[in-house]
Amino acid sequence: MDNFIFKVPTAIYFGKGQLDRLGMVTAEYGKKALLVYGGGSIKRNGIYERVIQLLQEEGVSYLELPGVDPNPRIDTVRKGVRICKEHGIDVVLPIGGGSSIDCAKVIAAGACYDGDAWELVLDGRKIKKALPVVTVLTLAATGSEMDPTAVISNLETNDKLGVKSEHMLPKASILDPTYTETVNAWHTACGTADIISHTLENYFSQKEGFMQDRMAEALLKTCIEFGVKAVKDPHDFTARANLMWAGSWAINGFLKLGKEVVWSVHPMEHELSAYYDVTHGAGLAILTPHWMRHVLSDATVGKFKTYGVNVWNVSPDMDEWEAARLAIDKTAEYFKAMGLPSHLEEIGIGEENFGIMAQKAASRLHGAYVDLTSEQVEQIFKDAL
Amino acid sequence: MDNFIFKVPTAIYFGKGQLDRLGMVTAEYGKKALLVYGGGSIKRNGIYERVIQLLQEEGVSYLELPGVDPNPRIDTVRKGVRICKEHGIDVVLPIGGGSSIDCAKVIAAGACYDGDAWELVLDGRKIKKALPVVTVLTLAATGSEMDPTAVISNLETNDKLGVKSEHMLPKASILDPTYTETVNAWHTACGTADIISHTLENYFSQKEGFMQDRMAEALLKTCIEFGVKAVKDPHDFTARANLMWAGSWAINGFLKLGKEVVWSVHPMEHELSAYYDVTHGAGLAILTPHWMRHVLSDATVGKFKTYGVNVWNVSPDMDEWEAARLAIDKTAEYFKAMGLPSHLEEIGIGEENFGIMAQKAASRLHGAYVDLTSEQVEQIFKDAL
Numbered sequence: 112m113d114n115f116i117f118k119v120p121t122a123i124y125f126g127k128g129q130l131d132r133l134g135m136v137t138a139e140y141g142k143k144a145l146l147v148y149g150g151g152s153i154k155r156n157g158i159y160e161r162v163i164q165l166l167q168e169e170g171v172s173y174l175e176l177p178g179v180d181p182n183p184r185i186d187t188v189r190k191g192v193r194i195c196k197e198h199g200i201d202v203v204l205p206i207g208g209g210s211s212i213d214c215a216k217v218i219a220a221g222a223c224y225d226g227d228a229w230e231l232v233l234d235g236r237k238i239k240k241a242l243p244v245v246t247v248l249t250l251a252a253t254g255s256e257m258d259p260t261a262v263i264s265n266l267e268t269n270d271k272l273g274v275k276s277e278h279m280l281p282k283a284s285i286l287d288p289t290y291t292e293t294v295n296a297w298h299t300a301c302g303t304a305d306i307i308s309h310t311l312e313n314y315f316s317q318k319e320g321f322m323q324d325r326m327a328e329a330l331l332k333t334c335i336e337f338g339v340k341a342v343k344d345p346h347d348f349t350a351r352a353n354l355m356w357a358g359s360w361a362i363n364g365f366l367k368l369g370k371e372v373v374w375s376v377h378p379m380e381h382e383l384s385a386y387y388d389v390t391h392g393a394g395l396a397i398l399t400p401h402w403m404r405h406v407l408s409d410a411t412v413g414k415f416k417t418y419g420v421n422v423w424n425v426s427p428d429m430d431e432w433e434a435a436r437l438a439i440d441k442t443a444e445y446f447k448a449m450g451l452p453s454h455l456e457e458i459g460i461g462e463e464n465f466g467i468m469a470q471k472a473a474s475r476l477h478g479a480y481v482d483l484t485s486e487q488v489e490q491i492f493k494d495a496l
Numbered sequence: 497m498d499n500f501i502f503k504v505p506t507a508i509y510f511g512k513g514q515l516d517r518l519g520m521v522t523a524e525y526g527k528k529a530l531l532v533y534g535g536g537s538i539k540r541n542g543i544y545e546r547v548i549q550l551l552q553e554e555g556v557s558y559l560e561l562p563g564v565d566p567n568p569r570i571d572t573v574r575k576g577v578r579i580c581k582e583h584g585i586d587v588v589l590p591i592g593g594g595s596s597i598d599c600a601k602v603i604a605a606g607a608c609y610d611g612d613a614w615e616l617v618l619d620g621r622k623i624k625k626a627l628p629v630v631t632v633l634t635l636a637a638t639g640s641e642m643d644p645t646a647v648i649s650n651l652e653t654n655d656k657l658g659v660k661s662e663h664m665l666p667k668a669s670i671l672d673p674t675y676t677e678t679v680n681a682w683h684t685a686c687g688t689a690d691i692i693s694h695t696l697e698n699y700f701s702q703k704e705g706f707m708q709d710r711m712a713e714a715l716l717k718t719c720i721e722f723g724v725k726a727v728k729d730p731h732d733f734t735a736r737a738n739l740m741w742a743g744s745w746a747i748n749g750f751l752k753l754g755k756e757v758v759w760s761v762h763p764m765e766h767e768l769s770a771y772y773d774v775t776h777g778a779g780l781a782i783l784t785p786h787w788m789r790h791v792l793s794d795a796t797v798g799k800f801k802t803y804g805v806n807v808w809n810v811s812p813d814m815d816e817w818e819a820a821r822l823a824i825d826k827t828a829e830y831f832k833a834m835g836l837p838s839h840l841e842e843i844g845i846g847e848e849n850f851g852i853m854a855q856k857a858a859s860r861l862h863g864a865y866v867d868l869t870s871e872q873v874e875q876i877f878k879d880a881l
Contacts, residue, residue: 112673112737114511119504125754126499288497321721322738325714333707352497352754353707369510369737427809 112320112369119363121257122283125356127348129287130161133247134169136283140243141201144173145194147215148206149180156293158249162206174198176218179207182264182271182384183214188228191218195242202243208302209253212246213261216279219244231274232263238276246284251291251355252302252392254309254362256284271385286359288351296342299354300449301392303338306358307331308395312374313366315406315414315480320370327366328421333357335422335445342449373478376402379488382468387460396451397458400443401495406481407435415439455495465492497705497754504748506642507668510741512733514672515546518632519554521668525628526586529558530579532600533591534565541678543634547591559583561603564592567649567656567769568599573613576603580627587628593687594638597631598646601664604629616659617648623661631669636676636740637687637777639694639747641669656770671744673736681727684739685834686777688723691743692716693780697759698751700791700799700865705755712751713806718742720807720830727834758863761787764873767853772845781836782843785828786880791866792820800824840880850877 124132137144144166153159166173176191194200195218203222205215219242221228231238248256255261259280264271294302314327334357337350344350360366379402380394407415412435419425419438429437443453452458469489476483483491509517522529529551538544551558561576579585580603588607590600604627606613616622633641640646644665649656679687699712719742722735729735745751764787765779792800797820804810804823814822828838837843854874861868868876 112511112734112741114514115508117508117510118506121503123500123502125502126497129499321734322714322718322742325717326711329707329710329714332710336706349497349706356497356754357707369741424812 113318113371115368117364117368118277119257119280119365121281123257123286123359124283125286126352127287127289129285130158130247130290131165133162133245133285134165134171136285137166137171137202137204137245138169140245140282142171143199143201144171144204145191145200145202145218146173146175146204146206147179147191147211147218148177149208149211150178152293153206153249156249156290158206158247158290162247173204174200179211179214181210182262183210185229185232185263185265187214188217188221188263191215192221192228195222200242202245204245204247206247206249208248208250209255212244212248212253212255212281213263215244215246216241216255216261217263217274220276220279229265232265232272235274235276238278241276241278243282244279246281248284248286248355249290250294250298250302251351251358252305254306254358256281256286257359257363269385271381286355288348288355291351291355292346292348294345296345296450297390299341299345300338300451301390301396302358303334303341303354303449304392304396304446304451306354306361307334307338308376308399309361310334310366311399312377313361313370313372314418315375316367316370316372317478317480318370320368323366323368323370325421330357330361330366331422338445339448371478373476375406375476375479375481378475379472379491382472383460386464386468387458389458389460393451393458396446397453397455397495398491399446400439400453401491403439403442405487405491405494406483407439408481411481455492462493462496465489468492498703498756500753502749502753503662504642504665504750506666508642508671508744509668510671511737512672512674514670515543515632515675516550518547518630518670519550519556521670522551522556522587522589522630523554525630525667527556528584528586529556529589530576530585530587530603531558531560531589531591532564532576532596532603533562534593534596535563537678538591538634541634541675543591543632543675547632558589559585564596564599566595567647568595570614570617570648570650572599573602573606573648576600577606577613580607585627587630589630589632591632591634593633593635594640597633597638597640597666598648600629600631601626601640601646602648602659605661605664614650617650617657620659620661623663626661626663628667629664631666633669633671633740634675635679635683635687636736636743637690639691639743641666641671642744642748654770656766671740673733673740676736676740677731677733679730681730681835682775684726684730685723685836686775686781687743688719688726688739688834689777689781689831689836691739691746692719692723693761693784694746695719695751696784697762698746698755698757699803700760701752701755701757702863702865703755705753708751708753708755710806715742715746715751716807723830724833756863758861760791760861760864760866763860764857764876767857768845771849771853772843774843774845778836778843781831782838782840782880783876784831785824785838786876788824788827790872790876790879791868792824793866796866840877847878847881850874853877
């Protein structure tokens with residue numbers, strides 16, 4: 112096991128009715144909040160109204176930044192930073208999924224920085240402090256509620272970049288699974304695919320970690336148990352709760368401690384999102400099984416069999432290759448069972464940009480579970496057609 | 497899943513050479529430390545000398561409280577509190593296993609309290625603040641390095657009580673598995689049995705938690721993979737590292753989130769320790785399989801089969817009762833394979849006190865996985881003879 116530091120001080124308030132704590136928790140960090148949210152869903156499901164009421168009860172005043180896009184933009188961040196600086200905001204309060212939370216994190220950092228916020232996205236080391244962030248999560252997917260990372264897009268430069276700083280780690284996050292019951296089947300499936308993919312990215316790494324890998328298997332089993340259930344019955348609280356908590360742990364750093372992890376499928380999907388309007392989780396669901404088939408080899412078959420046995424209940428007595436292939440087939444079938452596509456053509460993507468997309472993706476795969484050339488990545492895209 | 501709060505801000509510095517950070521980490525909390533440790537082992541394995549050097553390099557002065565007993569006593573705590581108050585100690589620095597850490601936690605709380613420290617053990621709510629605690633762990637077992645609990649004995653009143661307060665949660669813990677390589681086979685086995693038992697206590701609960709139970713299985717598999725290995729080859733770093741990290745997670749609260757957990761075997765073992773000089777882990781190893789056999793019933797056989805299939809690779813096709821019994825047998829065999837006893841007679845315990853011990857234990861079992869009468873507990877003791 113390699114050396115590591117584990118420090119995840121985010122306080123998690125999990126369960127039905129935990130939103131009631133929001134006023135008190137926010138007031139610990141200040142008396143003036145900036146609410147950051149996306150479209151109108153938080154107004155439809157009642158959460159917005161309740162948030163306002165809770166803040167008022169604790170005497171926390173607030174300003175609002177609505178309209179955060181699914182891929183949050185630096186322009187929105189800048190708008191938020193301006194509000195924070197002009198109005199002396201004490202605490203940033205995103206309500207929503209990963210987009211609102213990511214946007215809020217960089218706003219919080221930008222509010223404590225003299226230059227332009229995009230400079231912080233380009234170089235996270237420039238983040239020396241940030242306003243406290245308290246999140247209210249309404250979608251189980253990105254894990255942003257318990258990690259120090261944000262992904263921000265810049266339409267002028269065509270960039271979509273991740274930035275990481277411990278200063279952006281939320282001070283507290285409120286996870287009430289009931290607020291995810293209004294998430295529709297498609298986004299529930301996409302969110303679950305994202306959680307599964309985060310876990311697989313940590314699991315399939317050059318360096319193994321025994322305890323870490325068993326923990327990853329535990330999260331995968333959790334997603335498999337409850338993903339389809341949540342898609343079929345949106346009000347299945349146990350399913351919503353398990354997915355929500357699994358989402359946080361898939362990517363809060365715990366699974367990769369003591370390992371070296373370079374992601375494989377996310378960089379490829381990133382190019383799909385960059386060139387086409389693909390929902391992230393759907394792209395991951397399509398690419399993952401094709402990536403698995405491509406990297407299956409004498410060197411990796413053992414790990415894929417372990418994956419099959421420990422996650423998919425494949426018999427340990429089965430031949431190694433047979434078990435590995437069965438595990439991959441079961442992965443593909445599961446995404447399908449959640450209503451997700453299996454091929455790029457299903458979502459209207461052709462091979463016109465595969466060359467350049469593969470080049471860009473391959474440049475970020477050095478050190479991944481299996482090092483892939485751009486030709487190999489292109490082949491995976493073709494296999495996925 | 498029940499509501500919960502997860503807040504474990506302890507910073508963990510894990511791996512070879514992480515001790516080097518001790519000076520810096522300690523200096524964050526003050527310039528005057530109290531070293532708390534047990535017997536001479538930290539002087540034999542070189543850790544003491546290095547700690548002194550690191551503190552001096554950072555200009556941290558220190559006083560010492562050596563001689564903490566395996567079951568740390570309130571008298572030692574009082575001595576530590578006196579030193580803290582008289583000398584204006586800023587930070588308490590235990591070096592060792594659970595005993596030194598537990599002792600240090602209550603010293604840290606007592607240093608900020610006007611009355612006698614035993615009052616705090618009797619009622620943890622009286623702990624309103626504590627000096628910061630930074631731990632250096634040298635034994636994988638109790639998990640005290642990442643939890644808010646301490647167990648203290650009072651020889652005058654014949655009490656051994658646990659106390660919990662978030663103020664006692666260590667600010668930082670240094671976990672260098674190489675320092676556990678000098679732990680002998682017996683204490684390695686006992687420590688591993690303790691970790692396994694903590695995990696089982698969380699696993700076998702009236703209320704199930706899907707993700708939590710899969711995580712518990714992951715920790716159990718980790719202990720099973722590496723316990724015997726560490727006993728046989730004390731310098732197996734991977735084994736030492738996995739056991740050390742598993743030890744922290746078995747009891748830092750994570751496994752019981754969203755469940756109601758009342759422990760079963762620990763209260764029974766507690767009575768063994770109270771009446772005889774039993775090493776805690778050895779007592780747990782003896783009692784656990786007998787407890788399992790006793791509580792196996794139509795109501796619990798399903799869970800025991802799940803335990804067998806997911807932890808001990810029992811075939812899912814096997815008959816439920818057969819699978820459950822096989823899982824229990826494997827549990828017993830594993831403790832034996834680590835060199836631990838299977839019967840109380842092996843460690844010189846007869847049935848003379850079973851009646852009163854059973855009565856005391858049963859009084860603390862309400863709400864446990866299976867509610868047991870004192871007669872039933874007595875029967876388990878007899879089965880374990």
